[in-house]
Amino acid sequence: MHKCMNWGAINFDWNQVRSFLATAEKGSFSAAARVLEQSQPTVGRQVAALEHSLGVTLFERVGKSLNLTSAGEELLVHVREMADVANRISITATSQSNTIEGQVRITASDVMSVYQLPPIIKQIREMAPRLEIDVVAANDLRDIQRREADIAIRHVRPTQPDLIAKLVAEANAHFYAASSYLDQVGRPKTEEDLAKLDFVGFGDVTTMIGLLNSAGIPVTAQNFRTGSKTGIVAWELVRHGLGISVMADDVAAMTPGVERVLPSREPFKFPIWLTTHSELHTARRIRLVFDHLAKQLRNYA
Amino acid sequence: MHKCMNWGAINFDWNQVRSFLATAEKGSFSAAARVLEQSQPTVGRQVAALEHSLGVTLFERVGKSLNLTSAGEELLVHVREMADVANRISITATSQSNTIEGQVRITASDVMSVYQLPPIIKQIREMAPRLEIDVVAANDLRDIQRREADIAIRHVRPTQPDLIAKLVAEANAHFYAASSYLDQVGRPKTEEDLAKLDFVGFGDVTTMIGLLNSAGIPVTAQNFRTGSKTGIVAWELVRHGLGISVMADDVAAMTPGVERVLPSREPFKFPIWLTTHSELHTARRIRLVFDHLAKQLRNYA
DNA sequence: GTAGTGATATGCATAAATGCATGAATTGGG
DNA sequence: CCCAATTCATGCATTTATGCATATCACTAC
Numbered sequence: 001m002h003k004c005m006n007w008g009a010i011n012f013d014w015n016q017v018r019s020f021l022a023t024a025e026k027g028s029f030s031a032a033a034r035v036l037e038q039s040q041p042t043v044g045r046q047v048a049a050l051e052h053s054l055g056v057t058l059f060e061r062v063g064k065s066l067n068l069t070s071a072g073e074e075l076l077v078h079v080r081e082m083a084d085v086a087n088r089i090s091i092t093a094t095s096q097s098n099t100i101e102g103q104v105r106i107t108a109s110d111v112m113s114v115y116q117l118p119p120i121i122k123q124i125r126e127m128a129p130r131l132e133i134d135v136v137a138a139n140d141l142r143d144i145q146r147r148e149a150d151i152a153i154r155h156v157r158p159t160q161p162d163l164i165a166k167l168v169a170e171a172n173a174h175f176y177a178a179s180s181y182l183d184q185v186g187r188p189k190t191e192e193d194l195a196k197l198d199f200v201g202f203g204d205v206t207t208m209i210g211l212l213n214s215a216g217i218p219v220t221a222q223n224f225r226t227g228s229k230t231g232i233v234a235w236e237l238v239r240h241g242l243g244i245s246v247m248a249d250d251v252a253a254m255t256p257g258v259e260r261v262l263p264s265r266e267p268f269k270f271p272i273w274l275t276t277h278s279e280l281h282t283a284r285r286i287r288l289v290f291d292h293l294a295k296q297l298r299n300y301a
Numbered sequence: 302m303h304k305c306m307n308w309g310a311i312n313f314d315w316n317q318v319r320s321f322l323a324t325a326e327k328g329s330f331s332a333a334a335r336v337l338e339q340s341q342p343t344v345g346r347q348v349a350a351l352e353h354s355l356g357v358t359l360f361e362r363v364g365k366s367l368n369l370t371s372a373g374e375e376l377l378v379h380v381r382e383m384a385d386v387a388n389r390i391s392i393t394a395t396s397q398s399n400t401i402e403g404q405v406r407i408t409a410s411d412v413m414s415v416y417q418l419p420p421i422i423k424q425i426r427e428m429a430p431r432l433e434i435d436v437v438a439a440n441d442l443r444d445i446q447r448r449e450a451d452i453a454i455r456h457v458r459p460t461q462p463d464l465i466a467k468l469v470a471e472a473n474a475h476f477y478a479a480s481s482y483l484d485q486v487g488r489p490k491t492e493e494d495l496a497k498l499d500f501v502g503f504g505d506v507t508t509m510i511g512l513l514n515s516a517g518i519p520v521t522a523q524n525f526r527t528g529s530k531t532g533i534v535a536w537e538l539v540r541h542g543l544g545i546s547v548m549a550d551d552v553a554a555m556t557p558g559v560e561r562v563l564p565s566r567e568p569f570k571f572p573i574w575l576t577t578h579s580e581l582h583t584a585r586r587i588r589l590v591f592d593h594l595a596k597q598l599r600n601y602a
Numbered sequence: 603g604t605a606g607t608g609a610t611a612t613g614c615a616t617a618a619a620t621g622c623a624t625g626a627a628t629t630g631g632g
Numbered sequence: 633c634c635c636a637a638t639t640c641a642t643g644c645a646t647t648t649a650t651g652c653a654t655a656t657c658a659c660t661a662c
Binding site: 329330331332341342345346362366367 | 638639640641642
Binding site for chain 2: 011012013014015017018037055056071074075078079081089090092093094096097101
């Protein structure tokens with residue numbers, strides 16, 4: 001039989017709890033294994049071991065997908081709480097750490113990650129060779145409280161209370177298109193001309209239309225025949241002459257083959273906020289990266 | 302060097318946190334290892350690994366004993382919270398478990414554990430063979446919230462809010478001494494006579510004197526020339542004729558060679574409270590033991 | 603229906619953690 | 633002042649957990 005070192009629920013493996021949480025949130029052992037950076041058999045076995053040592057069935061194996069038992073659901077509440085505390089431990093530990101080594105995670109839009117971050121990160125790497133910079137390129141907002149990133153570069157002011165945010169720059173953006181495309185369709189003189197051309201969608205098309213309409217450009221869904229949630233892909237579509245889109249001037253300036261549309265139009269303005277957890281800001285390695293990012297991003301004003 | 306699978310403090314081993322907690326509370330790796338039922342090298346290595354993966358020094362090794370770093374102290378707050386949540390998980394899991402198997406921990410005074418519990422536990426064992434009953438014989442009050450026991454038998458009403466308590470009996474106690482001792486010093490007729498004899502201390506002598514004084518027996522510390530914190534030892538001392546002590550009548554009745562002193566004196570009365578966590582009370586295996594204990598202990602009224 | 607996708611479970615080789623035995627160092631007591 | 637008793641650190645053998653490859657199963661789409 002088994003060895004049953006810890007009969008009953010007195011002492012259980014805390015790591016197995018984390019496997020359970022990931023499985024419950026992702027819906028399968030395989031998906032949980034991916035986030036935990038472990039293998040599917042491992043996660044499956046850990047959850048099974050937890051079930052055994054707790055004496056409770058957490059999931060119903062109905063062949064296809066796992067369903068949370070009512071007992072599992074009740075436990076999940078506490079398990080989430082435990083994970084929250086674990087995150088707080090992680091944050092507090094980092095804030096206490098005064099060494100300039102270890103990992104720092106920066107999250108930013110994919111466009112900024114590709115076009116603006118690399119040279120800055122190269123500088124940081126030279127300043128602090130033992131620092132490991134991890135860029136999380138994502139257009140959805142990552143949660144700093146849950147430690148999905150240490151530092152976030154955002155274009156909206158964060159609302160959460162425990163976060164500190166610094167407005168480092170006010171960036172300008174204009175309409176851009178490939179010169180080849182404009183040669184073909186002609187260069188618009190007015191915003192009404194503009195509304196007759198093709199646009200390349202960027203993330204959520206609906207909100208983009210709303211934004212443009214409120215800026216006085218009467219575009220509709222008809223204008224958006226191509227697009228991508230991934231900013232870089234959308235920008236490449238623009239570069240290959242598939243239409244017009246709004247882009248930060250800095251990025252556009254380093255992209256050959258595109259030119260500004262309605263050059264005299266007043267620019268769109270958007271803020272660049274640098275964000276981190278207030279506790280993390282006391283950690284030397286975080287502060288170093290934060291301050292250097294602030295300094296360098298200020299140049300893109 | 303090391304392999305550093307998880308650089309930075311993003312992902313750390315939750316079990317290592319428990320090792321840290323035990324070490325911080327017990328003051329040494331060895332002591333922590335005893336509580337965790339692990340070896341001292343393991344605990345030491347786990348804490349070292351945690352320090353490494355968190356990038357923080359938790360303890361100062363000053364040769365003799367470990368001292369918590371300020372960083373460690375700050376982390377300890379959150380770590381305790383994490384352990385609390387883990388306990389809640391344990392309790393909730395048990396409350397959800399409807400199988401009559403696994404461990405049930407009962408805590409009681411050592412005297413009760415030795416003289417009264419064994420036959421009851423034997424009955425339970427026959428009723429539920431797959432149940433593992435663990436008796437924690439301790440005269441200090443064990444914490445049910447921290448899951449040091451599932452069911453506690455106490456002589457004071459518990460005050461904590463999440464506990465449910467059942468008054469199962471009102472037991473009687475008298476003065477007892479070995480017949481051989483009374484043959485030697487004579488059988489006292491009054492309480493003043495009594496106060497001239499030797500008493501055997503039971504736990505804290507000061508509170509015992511206070512108790513006897515308020516009962517009208519003018520004893521002083523002079524009367525207590527022997528004693529033991531361990532009730533069974535004290536009772537054995539009584540049985541061997543080293544003096545007088547108060548004892549529950551049931552226990553005294555099954556001890557040959559002792560007889561009641563001042564037999565007509567009205568008995569001391571003390572309550573027997575059965576206590577468990579309110580959530581645990583819904584678990585079938587806990588309920589079974591709880592109810593059977595209540596039923597059997599009622600006979601000792 | 604039938605092939606294809608994505609999931610869970612199992613056997614087996616490997617990697618990692620654990621425990622034991624031991625040495626070094628420190629404290630407390632005679 | 634030295635001896636006894638603890639404590640932490642390290643080398644080594646063993647146990648334990650992990651990952652890979654694979655078989656099996658359920659569901660989807662054509």
